[in-house]
Amino acid sequence: MGIDVYKYEGLDDENICKDMTHLPFKNETFQTVTFLANINHVPRHQRDMELSEAFRVLKPFGNIVITMGNPLAETVVHRVIALHDKLFHTKQDVDSERGMEEGEEYFLTDLEIISRLKKAGFTHIKKKYFITQWGFNHLFVADKL
Numbered sequence: 001m002g003i004d005v006y007k008y009e010g011l012d013d014e015n016i017c018k019d020m021t022h023l024p025f026k027n028e029t030f031q032t033v034t035f036l037a038n039i040n041h042v043p044r045h046q047r048d049m050e051l052s053e054a055f056r057v058l059k060p061f062g063n064i065v066i067t068m069g070n071p072l073a074e075t076v077v078h079r080v081i082a083l084h085d086k087l088f089h090t091k092q093d094v095d096s097e098r099g100m101e102e103g104e105e106y107f108l109t110d111l112e113i114i115s116r117l118k119k120a121g122f123t124h125i126k127k128k129y130f131i132t133q134w135g136f137n138h139l140f141v142a143d144k145l
Helices: 044-057 071-088 094-098 110-120
Strands: 030-035 058-068 123-129 138-143
Touching: 030 044, 044 058, 044 110, 058 110, 110 123, 110 138
Parallel strands: 030 058
Antiparallel strands: 058 138, 123 138
């Protein structure tokens, strides 16, 4: 089940969860929880709470997957596409559609992601690269033991 705080195209009301710090799921519901290119959009003061909620809803031996782009690529790509959307009245960047809220960022550093995962109780944190956006994206996989 995919959820978000904003009703992007293709999402129904059942996919919207306004408060990600209190997920509407029972403890130990999922085998995997993913943050696909969005942990940086969690306001800074809520990141630990959201990761703790992800930990809570994971089954024992479940895992979390977080994707994040390269800091330079994330900043440049978002700003160029936002400018394109503004100049040509397009909606290529969903961040332009939704807007950036206070405490959101274009990227998080590897150190911050690892630190927050550890703080939430995750172990066996691994960083891997994958080919999108010219090979700049990477992901973190961590376990709940």
